[in-house]
Amino acid sequence: xxxxxxxxxxxxxxxxxxxxxxxxxxxxxxxxxxxxxxxxxxxxxxxxxxxxxxxxxxxxxxxxxxxxxxxxxxxxxxxxxxxxxxxxxxxxxxxxxxxxxxxxxxxxxxxxxxxxxxxxxxxxxxxxxxxxxxxxxxxxxxxxxxxxxxxxxxxxxxxxxxxxxxxxxxxxxxxxxxxxxxxxxxxxxx
Amino acid sequence: xxxxxxxxxxxxxxxxxxxxxxxxxxxxxxxxxxxxxxxxxxxxxxxxxxxxxxxxxxxxxxxxxxxxxxxxxxxxxxxxxxxxxxxxxxxxxxxxxxxxxxxxxxxxxxxxxxxxxxxxxxxxxxxxxxxxxxxxxxxxxxxxxxxxxxxxxxxxxxxxxxxxxxxxxxxxxxxxxxxxxxxxxxxxxxxxxxxxxxxxxxxxxxxxxxxxxxxxxxxxxxxxxxxxxxxxxxxxxxxxxxxxxxxxxxxxxxxxxxxxxxxxxxxxxxxxxxxxxxx
Numbered sequence: 437x438x439x440x441x442x443x444x445x446x447x448x449x450x451x452x453x454x455x456x457x458x459x460x461x462x463x464x465x466x467x468x469x470x471x472x473x474x475x476x477x478x479x480x481x482x483x484x485x486x487x488x489x490x491x492x493x494x495x496x497x498x499x500x501x502x503x504x505x506x507x508x509x510x511x512x513x514x515x516x517x518x519x520x521x522x523x524x525x526x527x528x529x530x531x532x533x534x535x536x537x538x539x540x541x542x543x544x545x546x547x548x549x550x551x552x553x554x555x556x557x558x559x560x561x562x563x564x565x566x567x568x569x570x571x572x573x574x575x576x577x578x579x580x581x582x583x584x585x586x587x588x589x590x591x592x593x594x595x596x597x598x599x600x601x602x603x604x605x606x607x608x609x610x611x612x613x614x615x616x617x618x619x620x621x622x623x624x625x626x
Numbered sequence: 627x628x629x630x631x632x633x634x635x636x637x638x639x640x641x642x643x644x645x646x647x648x649x650x651x652x653x654x655x656x657x658x659x660x661x662x663x664x665x666x667x668x669x670x671x672x673x674x675x676x677x678x679x680x681x682x683x684x685x686x687x688x689x690x691x692x693x694x695x696x697x698x699x700x701x702x703x704x705x706x707x708x709x710x711x712x713x714x715x716x717x718x719x720x721x722x723x724x725x726x727x728x729x730x731x732x733x734x735x736x737x738x739x740x741x742x743x744x745x746x747x748x749x750x751x752x753x754x755x756x757x758x759x760x761x762x763x764x765x766x767x768x769x770x771x772x773x774x775x776x777x778x779x780x781x782x783x784x785x786x787x788x789x790x791x792x793x794x795x796x797x798x799x800x801x802x803x804x805x806x807x808x809x810x811x812x813x814x815x816x817x818x819x820x821x822x823x824x825x826x827x828x829x830x831x832x833x834x835x836x837x838x839x840x841x842x843x844x845x846x847x848x849x850x851x852x853x854x855x856x857x858x859x860x861x862x863x864x865x866x867x868x869x870x871x872x873x874x875x876x877x878x879x880x881x882x883x884x885x886x887x888x889x890x891x892x893x894x895x896x897x898x899x900x901x902x903x904x905x
Contacts (some may be wrong), residue, residue, distance in 0.1 A: 438669075457847040458669070459658020473742070497848050503693045503733035512731055513684075513693040518773045518806055541773070541806035541865070547667035562673055562864055563773065563808035564897045585744065586693075586733055598676070600669065600866065618667060619860030 442596075446494030447535035449555040455601050461559055462596040463538070467496040469590040471517060472580055475525035478589075482528060487581035490589060493533035496559075501539075501586040502576075503566070511592075512574045513544040513566030519558070523547050525544030530554040538599055542611055551605050558611070559599035572597040627709045628761035629845035630905050634720035635710075635763070637720020642767040642901040643698060647690045650681045652663040654815040654898055657836045657873045661810060661863065670868030674810075677863075677896055678835040686904065692897045695732035696769030698723045698751035699829065706761035716753055719765075723751045768832055773809060774895040777803035780825055792817060792889055793852060799870065799891040800856045805861065805865020808895035810873045813837065813856060815881040816890040824888035832894045840877065849875045863896075 438458040443451070444465040455461065468490055470478065481488055499519055503512030519539030526537070535556050540563040543551075545596040551558060561569060572594050580589035602610045630713040648901075649787075650658075655678070662674035684691040700719050727734055727748035734748040758764075779799045783791045796815055803811075816827025840846040862868020873896070882888055 456897075460672075465828060467690070501693060501733065503690045503695055504731045506688065506731050509689075513690040513695075515693050518776070538807065543806055546801070560805075560864065560866070561674045561695040562680075563805075564692045564771075564895055565676050565680040566694075567684040568676055569689070570779065572688050592656075600864075610867070611865050612669070614862060614865070615671070615860045616867075616868045617860065618862055618869060620858040 445496050445535070447496070448494065448606055450547045452535055452555050452557050452603065452605055454606050457601050457613060458609040459601040461599045461601060462597050463496065463559070463599055464597070467498050467592050467594055468579070469498050469500050469592060470522075471499060471501050471587045472521045473494060473584050473587045474589050475522050475529070479525045479528050488532070492529060494535050495533070496536040496538060497529070497534060498538040500534050500622065503586070507558065511570055511573050514570045517565035519543055524600040525576055528557050531537070531614065538597070545604055548560055548603050548607075549611065551603055552607060557605055558603040559598065560602040561599045569597060575608070628707060629709050629711045630705065630763050631711055632713040632715070632835065634905055635715070635718040636722045636725065638765060639700070639719055639767060640729065641724040641767065642903050643723055643726030643732070646767055646798035646899040646901040647695050647771050648730050649685050649896070650687060650691065650899070653835045653837055655681060661870050661873065665863060665868050665870050667860045667866065667868035669866040670863040670870065671756035673688070673863035673885065690732055691899065692738060692771060693733055694728065694735060694771040694773065695748070696771050696899065697736060698748065699768040699770050700751050700753045701766040701830065702753060702755040702766070702844055703758045704755060705762045706757050706793070708763055711899075712802045714826050717752055718834040720751060724749050747754040753763040756817050760807065762888050764902065765905070766900055766902045768833070768900045771808070771897065772865055773894050774893040777807040778828070778892045779890070780821070781889045782821065782849060785887045791887070793855065795889055796852050796875070797859070798854045800861070800893070801859050804861055805895055807893045808871050808897070809861055809865055810896050812894040812898050813872050813875040813894035814894060815875060816850070816888075816892070817877060819861075819880050819887055820886065822881065823880070824890040825892070827878040827880065828890035828892035831878040832892060832898065833900055834853070834876045836874045845877050845879060849877050
């Protein structure tokens, strides 16, 4: 197992540069949620030169649409959703100072390039571990676009949310490297 | 004639929808536990550990297994000697889904395809009804996640492409999906029928127990070969690299037109949630 790093935003370029693919990263502190609809609205606001409801400088976005909280609970299941749906908006948000994203699944070549240009990192959380991750979330409040329901932007306070570095700012790609390491010759052509 | 009240159907569907979203069955838990023991990649073993822990938390603390509580697919096998009373059969199934997603604190994930406006209650469910011998009603409720569904594919192959063409497409579908469908996955393969029947077979194949073996030895051999090939891709749990990309490949097959060779590949994430009830 590779090393374990504790990460707490706001993130600096120096902190991001230190992260390399395969690092186990435990995220604590304040992070923000956004899925496709919220991304679209954020980028639209920026295009109209209006102020964003959240200052993304040094921040972490978590791609999640949680299930409803039971009475007395902070949040429901809250695992990552597929990141590629956010790809078309991500380079813009990185330009605005976003430093890290938590999701699952492959990113586009444009996003991977933008991570290098803007010194940012893509962290993977375990897809389908919604109950486990829910336990790491200590507080949740809607801070923008309440009309989007589960897709609204939430401000989360998290403690030791388990992630792993998939794409670092040096061009490392764990999905590619991991697959190469374990791939075997097969009679059936992929 | 045996009567089945729609009230009972609503209650059964509601309970099944909730149970499926909070509890993995023993068959799947056993496969995950075996995965944790057998996976060579340390990062992959950590994924299995998290998934087993996730299942425990979901069951004990009543948090859904996954925030994507799925689109509800219902396979209904209605005995021809049974008589539904007290209302419309399909409306009862939909009402059960509505109540289950509401009372079970489950995420409502259905929307208008173009405006993307949420329907608000996770209906309509996708319902497949078959009339079968007997006087019972068997309902299998399958909350199907969007991430793995999105990576599924359907091919209308040329008959000359045959078995090699089938194998190549199944492996290519899993390869292209990579980490997106939340591996370790289960691969449902439907061969034959026609365009829509192959997709139905692929989905239905996902209902089979992970531990079972296909009764036809030729199909069983195909399943084993496909599983080996898929696991040679190296994608691994969570897509982080590893030996166990898939826990199982399940095939259902039926005759098709002499001009056709339909093939559907339906991917299922590791949270293979399904609950069966018989009324």
